[in-house]
Amino acid sequence: MARLMRWTYRIFVSAVILSAVSAVLVYYLATRSLPEYDADYSVTGLSEPIEIIRSNAAVPHIFASSDAEAWFGLGFVHAQDRLWQMVVARRTAQGRLSEVFGEDTADTDELMRRMGLYGTAQQSLAVQDEETLAVLEAYAAGVNAWIDTVNAESLGRGAPEFFFYPSIVEPWQPADSIAMVKLMALRMSGAFEHEVLRARMALFLTPDQLKDLLPDIPGDAVAELDAVGSAAVSPARQNRITDVPDMRAIPGQATMASSSDLTSPDLPLSPFPHRAFAGASNVFAAAPSRSATGASLLANDPHFDLTAPAIWYLARLELTRGGLIGATVPGIPGIWSGRNTDLAWGFSASTLDDLDIFLEELNPENRNEYVSPSGPREFTTREETIRIRDAAPRQITLRWSDNGPILPAWHYSVGDVTPPNHVAAVSWTALSPADTSVAAIIGISQAHSIETAIDAGEAMIAPSINLTIAESGRVALKTLGAFPRRGFRQTGQGRIPSLGSIAFNQWQGRLPYDQNPEFVDPDGGIVGNTNNKITDAPFPRHMTFNWGDSQRVQRWKFLMQNRRVHTRDSFIDVQLDEVSTAARTLLALVGAELWYSGTPAPDGTSERRRQQALELLSVWNGEMNEHLPEPLLYATWMRHLQDRLIRDDLGDMADAFTSVEPLFLERVFRDIDGASRWCDIVQTSNVETCPDMAQLALDEALIWIDENIGGTPESQRWGDQHEAWQDHSVLGDNGVLGWIVNIRQSTSGSDEALMRGRMIGSGKNPYANVHAASYRGVYDFADPDSSVFVLSTGQSGHPLSRFYDNLGELWRRGEYIPMSLDPELARAANAGISVLTPAEASE
Structure with a gap:
């Protein structure tokens, strides 16, 4: 027995030592890939030092x-801090994730191959102008310079993830950057x-039910505000297209086809978003007439999936025409x-409908x-x-058909709305083989006037964005991106799939760029967008x-018009505003019959808890403040109410x-067009009222x-459930x-607050914040170097770096860091200074 105990002890000690040695070795190897900023x-690839x-x-x-x-230097620092992020994004676009991650990502790869996104990026390289091509080549050379440095100096493969998922890091190509924009x-x-959802x-819903559940946005279009508080409306005509296309009129659509339960957003590392998590943003600007300092202001907070590291990276470049800095x-x-x-x-994301599904009939x-x-045609x-x-x-x-690539039936369950003997094709502007969008991004970065920026924006194909621009004394908003030219007779109106065999359903090129919405020098001095309706132009x-x-x-x-003039700090207040207009509206409607009803009830009863x-x-x-209990009560009530309805x-x-x-x-509880019909449970003989449903949902x-969190309602804290999940992919x-x-x-924040924190909506914690403003910036022309910005994580993609999450706490608290072009301010308390020297000069 003593001998057994000795050997057990020796094995235990050996295992501990081996584990400790392994941990030290792993830590050493991981730290080898930490970038050195002071080297x-x-x-x-260089002719002069950087x-x-x-x-x-x-x-x-x-x-x-x-x-x-x-631009070479930008490529170098991008790769130095975010090489793993870049490699995974490129493999996603190429449909080559499975070479690294195995069978789990094979369906994602197949879908990306069928989309052909990377192939169209390679084709688009041929249409880039000389200046854009030169930038792409210089940038790629900078990325590759860091990859060569990692290999030459054995810098831990460039990122610790490469120890878990070995991968050959291929040289960066100019087409790769075009694919990143796509x-x-x-x-x-x-x-x-x-x-597909519509x-x-x-x-199986009536047209009236469909209008309730997926309503058109009511009210006027808003892009600029006047000086006295009312919203200015786009001069376009009101949209008189109110009829909803009937899917049941399409041959073969009387019954639903069957498809796999698999949907694209649920695939590992899928870049396809659920509709609730597609692009969003807030952007707004004030001209000198609405600025306390007499100089323009602009604020922007684009909303994307929260990840660690964030999708954005802060950088400043000194070009021959001056410095530029931002995200x-x-x-x-x-x-x-x-x-x-x-x-x-x-x-901001314009939400332009730049994609249509076509149902192609097989011969x-x-x-x-x-x-x-024109008759049968071979794929x-x-x-x-x-x-x-x-x-x-x-x-x-x-x-591929003439309308675009053929996609599998399980992609967003499109097979459920595909008639027998048909397949689904997709027309999408981003699949253009002549995509010059990267030229627009580069051109806007180097523009020095509103007109020059708008001119540069003509090259943008996709994504479609509302570009908001400010000079010291002027502001403007212009929608960028290719608008598909649809015919008046298109049966789907871009709302539901249409038959590809009908000529008038197909796109006829794109609309002229000068017809894109544009607001320059608004009389009221304010322009902005929250992904809201900015034009009432009718279909098509x-x-x-x-x-x-x-x-x-x-x-x-309300916040913009509540003040006659604004400051940098008031713009920050708007970015960080936590109030939900939806909560204020819905609680008054949903609880109208409940606030003062009910009978006295002892503690512990459902009646007393409801009161x-x-x-x-x-x-x-x-x-929707993180420290309050009410946001959780409201969010949970509305979630259960909608599901019950x-x-x-x-x-x-x-x-x-x-x-x-x-x-x-709102439609249901205002009974708009009889929408209160949703309150009646169709499977029962009783006729339930909306107050009945509101009470049941609150209970x-x-x-x-109580079952999932515990404690009394007063003890809850919204932030405990509304955590920002910034997870490594x-x-x-x-x-x-x-x-x-x-x-x-x-x-x-919440789904509907200006401090938007989109909730995941499902799982054990449906209120987790997974889609938000991972970048915030406020630019002040009265004192440009007092402009500020911040990320939701940090600059580095290396989990062991002190810069991996150092900005995250500032972001959470609504704080920022200086956005200055002053080189001396950058040198003060710097984290390191590096000089890139041409290899030939150092020999």
């Missing part, structure tokens, strides 16, 4: 003797799911939101053909092989039927509505809180590693 590098000064927040300030070398467009687009609903995207040369010496710019005599308007096909790590390769046949010259916001814009108008909750909500102002009508299809739709609830919400699901690489923070 000089000899690199190829100086890179890292501010105390690790924001690189790049000084070079030529523009090409400055990937941004994909992440910002919810049009495909909108079309079509699925139209199969970049690793993999893409150019400033998406920022300023230079003369101009500031920001953007029953030859299934390699489809029925085109364009190509065989491809998806290589899969530790598994056999997958052979697929890619197919409309922008979309699916505007991204109907609530934030109301609060924005306590209503007492809390009765004095609440709709502020639609579940009996939709069954499992109710799962598609994971976010509360304020316009739907159900309180039970959910690959390592975040690993228990131990997830604790290291994920960034979780209590946050204020």
